[in-house]
Amino acid sequence: MRRIRFVILISIMAMVAAACSAPDAGDDTTTTAAATATTSGSVDATTTTAGAAETTEAMAEGCDEPIRVGVLQPLTGGLAASGTDAKDGFELYWANHSTEIAGCTVEFRVEDTGGNPDTALQKVDELVQNYGAQIIVGELLANVTFALADRLKDNEDVIFMSPIGSADDMTQRNPFPNFIRAGGWTSSQTSHVLGQWAFDNGYTDVASMCTDYAFGWEMCGGFTQVFTEAGGTVAASEQLWNPLGSTDLGTYVTQLSGFDPDAVFVLQVGASVSDFFQNWSDFGLKEQIPILAGEVTADVSNIRNVPVDQVEGLISSGHWAEGRDAPETQEFVELFDAATGRLPSYYAAATWTAAQYIDETIQAMNGDLSDKAAALETMKGLELLTPFGPSVLDDYGNPIYDIYIRQVVVRDDGRVWNVVIDTYNDIDQFWPKSADEYLQQPVYSREFQGNAGG
Amino acid sequence: MLRSLSLTARVKLGLAAAGIGLGVAAPYIFDRFVIGLISLALIAGLFAQSIDLLGGYAGLITLGHAGVSGTAAYGVGYMASKAGAGFTAQIAVGFLAGMTAALIFGVMAMRSDGVYFIMVTLAQGMIVWGLSIRLFRITGAENGLTGIPRPPAVELYWQYYYLTLVVVVLCWALLGIVVNSPFGTSLKGLRESETRMRMLGYNTTGQKLYVFLIAGFFATVSGILLVYLNGFISPSTVILAASAIGVLEAILGGIGTLVGPMIGAFIIVFVQNVVSIYVSRWPTLMGTLFIVVVLFARRGLVGAISDGWNKWLHRNDAPVSQEPVLTSSNRTAGP
Structure with a gap:
């Protein structure tokens, strides 16, 4: 029994250590997640802001079904603070913009991956098949992003966006057909x-x-x-x-x-x-x-x-x-600071920008995302002013900033x-x-x- | 024939039949998400069982077992993704890689025991992890290896689920034969007192190597099943936490049994993937579960259930004056 207790102790210590040194893209380990953990793991954005009462245009065809977006981020483990920033950025966008676009409602759900590819692969199945997500916004770890891109690559009904995971080859030597790095970067x-x-x-x-x-x-x-x-x-x-x-x-x-x-x-x-x-x-x-x-x-x-x-x-x-002294950046920084009490990291700016790309794409497609290839082309053709500054995408789906x-x-x-x-x-x-x-x-x-x- | 069995044996038989029945019927009942989860849990369970063969039966607790299963998975991944070889070659190389790792690790660890065995295996697991993030031409480093398709015959999720089910049940049966054989009994002797076993004339060093190789075989199988399930392998599969989770699954379910690790694996996989959808603080929940099990059910959930069952069976017996003594014979309950 003593040996078993010893092993449990070692195992728990090991997991804590592994979580703290979790790789890639910088994790801020000391920021307490408690401040933001009050929001539950899955959130349906049904909140529409007052003032942004964007009425359905007569020409809009409207949607039978809401357009669903699945967001996968590490909300527990060593990357929880960064993942929570990413989640907050995405939620903040939709709290400040109408989720009624071109007669369609945008809904989203944020799922926790724990930074683990096994879990992320299960959750993405759940989001795509059960929740009906048409757009997946991906993870911040390179290996999880690769795992998700590989799982989704044959699914023509899904667009996979990776605003944070920055492994060079995803938009260079090992591209995936339905993968786009809107709001993202290469290392x-x-x-x-x-x-x-x-x-x-x-x-x-x-x-x-x-x-x-x-x-x-x-x-x-x-x-x-x-x-x-x-x-x-x-x-x-x-x-x-x-x-x-x-x-x-x-x-x-x-x-x-x-x-x-x-x-x-x-x-x-x-x-x-x-x-x-x-x-x-x-x-x-x-x-x-x-x-x-x-x-x-x-x-x-x-x-x-x-x-x-x-x-x-x-x-x-x-x-x-x-x-950066520009209105599009400072507007976001002030909103994020007011909502969370933190200055926004690039994780938060990235998911906000991804949400902005989703918003603009749905508008440009007039609410009809049924043709994902066309939607991807539309997204690649957008020229947006984002918190990062002006953003266009190259032929490989990576931003030019x-x-x-x-x-x-x-x-x-x-x-x-x-x-x-x-x-x-x-x-x-x-x-x-x-x-x-x-x-x-x-x-x-x-x-x-x-x-x-x- | 059924009447000749004891009530306990009949209940066990019934549960096993129900489990297999449910396993076969599952794709008709559940959706793709749940079937994927069950596949993952079965594979994790086989991995935990192979850890339990070492830890629960032979008393050799390992914290580097993911190094063995991960090496096998990388073998498959390399042949599929980088070398572009056929499925036979992929699986053959996977097996060879996994068994080679098990052999090397076994030879390194066979002369140690107790805490030292834990430390040696821990180091072995860390070596595999270190190589996985450094040998980028073979392992793809942090990015891992993508593009590992399943063989066409088991391409669909439910086809692969049935393959997993059959392989895991077969391995479970093989493990049952191993632990109930004279060799399995000698492993329990090794766990109780290595000195006495040596006095009795057993070559305990050899025994440890054999059991490491046997456990390595089942870990290899689980690694190969996992890489085809995910179509992906990265250093996350071989980190220390992956080995530790296997040990915790075995302890949670009931160490020294074969059904225990499987139950532990199902619980942990479902907490990680399903409970986490509804509870954002799911790691706290899992930690609490571990503490409760270690405090109140020292022999894991299976041990607690079998104790409760025995109490219920003997509820009408005359009260026994003394508490049952925890001996080696009743410490390992269950199949």
């Missing part, structure tokens, strides 16, 4: 731009420290390739890879200072983010070596857990900048956010190469970083 799309910016701003010798898994490889590779092809140097021996979920990064940080680089490209996720910044300031490096951060590392969901003085002034690149060089600034209320210091317009996932040229090369990995210096 290397934003770090390409940072590579160019770093070179343009006089950095010539950069070291890197990225998390050792697919997302880290893609972020780091995007920076390394563009930066070295522009003329900069990233020595392969100065690219450090720390294991996923590691929380004592002191040894890596001392190695970095030994390289004496002009700057360091950093991509950390989850609990490693605050540990990195803690070490970076403890070793007194903040004033000596500038950091160029990957998007998720500087996302508000991560930096709001870090002492202000450790991140103030941090440079990063991203498709999302909550401090303005990518921002961002800097962390302290707001008047003491919270930190990312403001825009430079903008690169109309950046697609292949920039600065053409699609044909870019797709010749393999996807970024630890072995292939696209390093022009070899």
